Amino acid sequence: MSEAGHSDYQGAKIGMWLFLFTELMLFGGLFLLYSGYRSLHPEAFHHASQGLSVLLGTVNTLVLLTSSLFAALALTAVQQGRSAESARWTGLTAALGLVFLLIKAFEWGMKFLHGIYPGSALVKALPQGEGLFFGLYFTMTGLHGLHVLAGVALLSVMALLVRRGTVAQGDCVLLENSALYWHIVDVIWIFLLPLFYLAA
Amino acid sequence: MTTMEREQGHIVEPKVLVRVWLALMALTGLLVASSFVSHTLAVWAMLTLTPLKAWLVLQFFMHLRYEGPLLKGMVLVALSVLVIFIGMMFLDLGLR
Numbered sequence: 001m002s003e004a005g006h007s008d009y010q011g012a013k014i015g016m017w018l019f020l021f022t023e024l025m026l027f028g029g030l031f032l033l034y035s036g037y038r039s040l041h042p043e044a045f046h047h048a049s050q051g052l053s054v055l056l057g058t059v060n061t062l063v064l065l066t067s068s069l070f071a072a073l074a075l076t077a078v079q080q081g082r083s084a085e086s087a088r089w090t091g092l093t094a095a096l097g098l099v100f101l102l103i104k105a106f107e108w109g110m111k112f113l114h115g116i117y118p119g120s121a122l123v124k125a126l127p128q129g130e131g132l133f134f135g136l137y138f139t140m141t142g143l144h145g146l147h148v149l150a151g152v153a154l155l156s157v158m159a160l161l162v163r164r165g166t167v168a169q170g171d172c173v174l175l176e177n178s179a180l181y182w183h184i185v186d187v188i189w190i191f192l193l194p195l196f197y198l199a200a
Numbered sequence: 201m202t203t204m205e206r207e208q209g210h211i212v213e214p215k216v217l218v219r220v221w222l223a224l225m226a227l228t229g230l231l232v233a234s235s236f237v238s239h240t241l242a243v244w245a246m247l248t249l250t251p252l253k254a255w256l257v258l259q260f261f262m263h264l265r266y267e268g269p270l271l272k273g274m275v276l277v278a279l280s281v282l283v284i285f286i287g288m289m290f291l292d293l294g295l296r
Contacts, residue, residue: 024279025278032285039290039293058228069220072260076211079208170207193231193250
């Protein structure tokens with residue numbers, strides 16, 4: 001390998017994992033907050049959770065799990081030299097990310113219409129535990145949504161890079177790291193589903 | 201990991217990925233269904249099926265299964281720290 005073409009594949013991947021650990025701690029802290037408040041207000045959390053749509057939460061889970069499959073297929077395809085196919089899978093992953101965000105926007109919109117949003121008069125009038133539940137719901141799904149948005153942007157760029165051949169067989173750590181990020185966003189949602197939507 | 205794989209990592213066959221995806225779909229169905237049966241079952245399903253789903257994503261989609269001991273060790277340490285935090289918090293809540 002020439003000096004100019006040197007790339008540290010293992011180093012790049014370990015760097016990405018270190019970043020993922022900070023994400024784990026970021027959401028881990030919020031999960032701690034959720035668990036702490038839930039154990040203090042079990043009935044209120046149970047009751048407030050009934051206000052969320054199990055259907056929308058489940059559909060979004062299936063969307064995100066499928067997008068994760070597409071991201072993994074995109075990596076396999078580029079590793080095996082099928083760049084055009086890889087670009088398609090990467091683009092589809094980003095598209096499913098957008099579907100997730102649209103469903104989430106609809107879900108939040110319905111809550112807003114019913115007067116449930118952070119700091120609303122209705123939420124302030126709710127029992128303390130239920131107000132905490134909705135506060136955590138908006139904070140955690142909102143922060144997760146921002147991660148999905150960042151992932152959609154990242155994967156859109158990756159689809160272009162794979163199509164152009166900048167990311168290709170033997171030099172695809174950029175796509176591998178982007179896929180790792182997308183999978184951790186999926187893993188976080190895997191935990192958000194039962195905590196918020198199935199808690200009733 | 202062999203020398204040949206060093207520059208682009210392990211290749212996971214599409215059929216393996218699709219099987220993992222099918223398992224994730226089935227586990228999600230089971231998790232949602234159990235939440236309608238009883239509260240106890242819902243809690244147990246959450247405590248077992250959710251980590252199992254996350255484990256499948258980590259092992260196969262994120263290729264952790266095919267990584268070397270360094271990366272596996274790093275993930276183990278990070279997860280252990282989180283588990284210690286969770287344990288300490290419940291110890292605090294339980295002993296109040």
